[in-house]
Amino acid sequence: MYSQKDRLHVVILIRGLEIVGDLHVLAGSRLTDALNSKGKDFFPVTDATISTVGAAEPTHRVKYIAVNRDSIDCIMEEDPS
Secondary structure, three states: OOOOEEEEEEEEEEOOEEEEEEEEEEOOOOHHHHHHOOOOOEEEEEEEEEEEOOOOOOOEEEEEEEEEHHHOOEEEEOOOO
């Protein structure tokens, strides 16, 4: 069954890595709603760049990455522009 989703542009910090991309959440949900939901162990992130924190250039560009919720050190919503 398909659920309508919204995209939130986010920066995720995990063990010295920075992931910047679009987090997919249920339509009308906030970032905190997604974080507080215990229904899924992984968050889908699309159109992502991955780099070492502080690096000038990303080391990887991926269309999709599944981020384990328990690995997240910090997550913040960012203006996509």
